[in-house]
Amino acid sequence: MAEVAQAQTLHEAEPRRAKDYRSAVDPIWCPGCGDFGVLSAVSEVFAERNIDPDNVVIVSGIGCSGRFPAFLRCYGFHGVHGRALPTATGVALANPKLRVMVVGGDGDGLSIGAGHFPHAARRNVDLTYLLPDNEIYGLTKGQISPTTTDLSLAKKALSSPHGSWEQPVNPVGLALSYGASFVARAYSAQRKELSKVIDEALAHRGFSFVQVVSPCTTFYNSYKTITPKVRFIDDEHNIHDRNGALQLAYDRRHVWLGVFYRDPDRPTLQDQFQHIREVSAGGRQRALNDIFRQYT
Amino acid sequence: MSDFIVKVGGEGGTDSPTTAGEFITLSAIREGNSVFTLRTLPAEIKGGLATYQVRVSSEHVSSQGDGPDVLMCMNQESYDELIDELDLEGGVLVYDTDSVQLAPQNGADHRLYYGVPMTSIASDEVKERRTKNMVLLGVFSALFGLGLDTLKRCVEDKYGRRGPELVQLNHAALDAGARFVAEKLKKADPFWFQPNPERSGVERMVVDGSDAVAMGAAAAGLQVYAGYPITPASDIMHWLAKFLPQFGGTVIQTEDEIAALGCCLGASFAGAKTMSATSGPGLSLMTEMLGLGVMCELPVVVVDAQRGGPATGLPTKCENGDLNIAVLGTHGDAPRIVVAPANIRDCFYDTVGAFNLAEKYQSPVILLSDQSMAMRTQAMEPPDVDTIQRHDEHGSPSTNNGTLAAAMMDKRYRKVQAARFESGWSRTHGPETAKIGAIGWGSLEGALAEAVDRINANGGTARMLHLRMLAPLPVEEIEAFAATVDKVVVCELNFSGQLNHMIRAETDVRSSLIRKYDGVPFTPRELAAALQEELNHG
Ligand SMILES: Cc1ncc(C[n+]2csc(CCOP(=O)(O)OP(=O)(O)O)c2C)c(N)n1
Ligand code: SF4
Ligand SMILES: [Mg+2]
Numbered sequence: 077m078a079e080v081a082q083a084q085t086l087h088e089a090e091p092r093r094a095k096d097y098r099s100a101v102d103p104i105w106c107p108g109c110g111d112f113g114v115l116s117a118v119s120e121v122f123a124e125r126n127i128d129p130d131n132v133v134i135v136s137g138i139g140c141s142g143r144f145p146a147f148l149r150c151y152g153f154h155g156v157h158g159r160a161l162p163t164a165t166g167v168a169l170a171n172p173k174l175r176v177m178v179v180g181g182d183g184d185g186l187s188i189g190a191g192h193f194p195h196a197a198r199r200n201v202d203l204t205y206l207l208p209d210n211e212i213y214g215l216t217k218g219q220i221s222p223t224t225t226d227l228s229l230a231k232k233a234l235s236s237p238h239g240s241w242e243q244p245v246n247p248v249g250l251a252l253s254y255g256a257s258f259v260a261r262a263y264s265a266q267r268k269e270l271s272k273v274i275d276e277a278l279a280h281r282g283f284s285f286v287q288v289v290s291p292c293t294t295f296y297n298s299y300k301t302i303t304p305k306v307r308f309i310d311d312e313h314n315i316h317d318r319n320g321a322l323q324l325a326y327d328r329r330h331v332w333l334g335v336f337y338r339d340p341d342r343p344t345l346q347d348q349f350q351h352i353r354e355v356s357a358g359g360r361q362r363a364l365n366d367i368f369r370q371y372t
Numbered sequence: 373m374s375d376f377i378v379k380v381g382g383e384g385g386t387d388s389p390t391t392a393g394e395f396i397t398l399s400a401i402r403e404g405n406s407v408f409t410l411r412t413l414p415a416e417i418k419g420g421l422a423t424y425q426v427r428v429s430s431e432h433v434s435s436q437g438d439g440p441d442v443l444m445c446m447n448q449e450s451y452d453e454l455i456d457e458l459d460l461e462g463g464v465l466v467y468d469t470d471s472v473q474l475a476p477q478n479g480a481d482h483r484l485y486y487g488v489p490m491t492s493i494a495s496d497e498v499k500e501r502r503t504k505n506m507v508l509l510g511v512f513s514a515l516f517g518l519g520l521d522t523l524k525r526c527v528e529d530k531y532g533r534r535g536p537e538l539v540q541l542n543h544a545a546l547d548a549g550a551r552f553v554a555e556k557l558k559k560a561d562p563f564w565f566q567p568n569p570e571r572s573g574v575e576r577m578v579v580d581g582s583d584a585v586a587m588g589a590a591a592a593g594l595q596v597y598a599g600y601p602i603t604p605a606s607d608i609m610h611w612l613a614k615f616l617p618q619f620g621g622t623v624i625q626t627e628d629e630i631a632a633l634g635c636c637l638g639a640s641f642a643g644a645k646t647m648s649a650t651s652g653p654g655l656s657l658m659t660e661m662l663g664l665g666v667m668c669e670l671p672v673v674v675v676d677a678q679r680g681g682p683a684t685g686l687p688t689k690c691e692n693g694d695l696n697i698a699v700l701g702t703h704g705d706a707p708r709i710v711v712a713p714a715n716i717r718d719c720f721y722d723t724v725g726a727f728n729l730a731e732k733y734q735s736p737v738i739l740l741s742d743q744s745m746a747m748r749t750q751a752m753e754p755p756d757v758d759t760i761q762r763h764d765e766h767g768s769p770s771t772n773n774g775t776l777a778a779a780m781m782d783k784r785y786r787k788v789q790a791a792r793f794e795s796g797w798s799r800t801h802g803p804e805t806a807k808i809g810a811i812g813w814g815s816l817e818g819a820l821a822e823a824v825d826r827i828n829a830n831g832g833t834a835r836m837l838h839l840r841m842l843a844p845l846p847v848e849e850i851e852a853f854a855a856t857v858d859k860v861v862v863c864e865l866n867f868s869g870q871l872n873h874m875i876r877a878e879t880d881v882r883s884s885l886i887r888k889y890d891g892v893p894f895t896p897r898e899l900a901a902a903l904q905e906e907l908n909h910g
Contacts, residue, residue: 133642162631163637163641165624166636170595349624352595354620355619363618364587372754
């Protein structure tokens with residue numbers, strides 16, 4: 077008890093500020109890149125909730141957006157391209173007390189790593205998955221991605237000089253059909269809404285998915301086409317109605333922002349799994365001896 | 373001393389030859405024998421030909437031996453498929469006269485034939501068709517001297533829980549089989565069991581390679597297992613899914629092998645002991661993750677139960693062709709530790725060893741087992757966890773702070789190279805010096821040791837070095853071994869001689885190669901002939 081009380085006074089004495097969550101490394105993103113907004117929003121929400129950075133692990137994909145962990149003061153794991161979700165699932169299995177966040181781009185999560193998204197969603201791993209979606213491969217300098225909708229915006233699109241016939245996928249639509257228990261969309265240019273959505277995602281118990289529309293000023297500057305289409309989801313939408321949420325997700329005329337769907341009652345991976353614990357050598361020997369008998 | 377091989381074949385679903393084989397194995401163990409078994413399951417999901425081969429010896433055996441001495445056929449298909457494996461001189465066939473039509477015998481056939489109406493004894497005398505395998509066991513007991521009482525006690529232990537009627541029924545079938553032999557057959561073969569009371573109760577566990585690996589992992593303190601199903605590695609996951617919670621651990625079946633190793637690395641990063649088991653195709657998918665594990669210096673054990681490759685290849689056959697990918701697979705320079713157990717006991721202890729190496733060197737460790745070890749059983753003493761040395765310190769993950777890449781690379785190589793001076797990762801066999809020195813790795817050790825013994829018994833001189841750590845390569849040890857022999861041959865179950873290449877590249881030794889790559893393990897006879905050939909002409 078004494079320890080808890082002391083910890084609380086410490087927190088009261090020094091509430092953490094957003095900049096306390098930022099590391100010494102300065103982002104190397106291009107001026108105007110949407111990812112700046114995402115980074116600021118995350119550190120603000122962490123500060124508002126006074127989250128203990130020692131309990132946070134950010135696992136990221138590879139891409140401009142995947143650089144995230146380097147700029148934040150908490151545990152970070154910058155792994156390989158497309159595999160952030162399974163890596164984060166391992167972290168969650170090893171220590172269910174950790175707050176796990178995954179950050180990876182549209183190429184990372186919906187192209188090379190697309191096979192992992194449905195499984196993390198249906199397992200309801202208790203983590204927050206931020207997908208900064210710039211509809212392009214930023215880090216590799218401007219090839220089309222699975223979410224590219226308007227090739228005329230692509231500055232280079234070296235990989236598709238003759239255009240593309242491929243239909244873009246809809247990240248929110250996918251998350252809804254994969255059974256994610258929390259699905260939202262935000263926009264890096266709408267900072268207040270972005271922080272609010274990230275805050276709600278962090279509060280959700282279960283797999284919370286946030287597509288953050290986050291334009292790439294260098295290779296796919298979509299601010300001008302997106303901003304006029306933005307609409308905010310209001311109370312009229314029933315947040316527990318997956319079909320209604322799908323209709324909003326596939327609305328061609330508007331880009332709806334806010335929480336599309338939430339199911340707070342589904343058991344999470346962390347609830348379901350036997351939590352790992354230390355067993356003494358004696359305990360292991362006893363368990364083994366019982367099992368050995370079945371082999372004689 | 374007695375030492376012979378029995379093979380039972382029949383229809384998987386109705387004849388249950390595997391159950392018969394398991395009872396022979398268990399009873400033989402209880403009478404103090406050593407066993408080495410191989411089973412084949414039908415390709416069909418239900419029914420089809422199943423076989424169970426067991427070598428029983430009053431002394432320790434370490435290989436499956438050459439071919440069956442006694443073949444027991446419960447249906448026509450087993451006779452048609454298996455009869456050619458039986459030696460024309462002195463092989464013994466026991467067959468069900470109700471269901472097997474023998475082919476016309478030719479003059480070269482000097483086998484011994486014992487016909488028994490197994491189906492009608494079961495159906496008419498015992499009044500239960502399904503006891504046919506017990507009738508066979510009764511026949512076996514009376515013909516070859518395996519104790520009927522021992523068999524009966526095994527039946528009680530295994531079926532007792534299901535009620536006295538079942539036990540009585542099976543006992544009646546055993547008696548009926550034995551009675552038939554006493555009344556109708558005259559023994560004319562030399563095969564006869566010798567109980568070895570001194571050894572009885574010593575090697576009292578019968579385990580296959582998959583379960584032994586899983587038990588070793590549990591004993592070592594595995595906490596998070598992540599895997600994707602693949603033959604012949606899935607049994608490891610099945611065992612762990614059932615038992616690991618008792619050891620404080622948890623098992624997740626992931627969507628693919630990339631996710632499996634990703635999950636392990638994430639869990640290792642968060643401080644858990646982790647493992648994944650796969651076969652060649654899965655290891656191929658894991659290679660990028662493997663490099664990540666090396667770079668981040670994360671302890672993790674990856675088991676590769678090797679099968680025939682490349683691609684889907686020969687999924688139910690045996691090959692030791694994954695040494696290259698285990699040692700070198702992934703882009704960039706990524707030193708890691710590779711070990712290879714050579715028998716079932718090793719599968720347990722080397723898995724524990726692999727966890728210890730992973731912790732000590734903060735590195736991925738690959739453990740190469742293979743299909744033949746996954747599908748065979750051997751007897752072993754129940755391991756004692758207290759005597760297993762463990763390293764409990766948790767590795768702190770490396771920070772991503774841009775330290776000079778060259779310095780990090782130097783460190784990783786230096787660190788892992790030190791593992792080659794770890795003791796106990798090799799075994800030698802044979803005289804101190806010899807004309808020919810064989811180097812082996814993987815599951816062929818037992819067959820190679822028997823081949824070496826045969827060479828020495830026939831006036832040649834041979835010795836062997838069996839390596840269980842392959843990366844880093846124990847260069848000094850290999851060179852020292854080479855100095856004790858006139859000629860070195862490397863024996864491998866793959867086409868290109870992957871270890872042979874590594875030895876020629878990294879040591880001064882100019883070795884030659886004995887290889888096999890048809891999906892079937894070496895027999896002692898084949899290895900002895902190849903070594904003799906090297907002795908004669910090399
Ligand atoms: C296996 C593999 N293939 C390709 C790459 C090269 N690569 C790095 S990032 C990237 C795509 C980045 O796009 P996205 O995920 O949308 O992130 P962004 O840079 O747009 O934030 C690619 C193809 C890689 N690192 N690894
Ligand atoms: S290339 Fe695009 S996504 Fe990458 S930092 Fe620059 S603006 Fe951002
Ligand atoms: Mg992108």
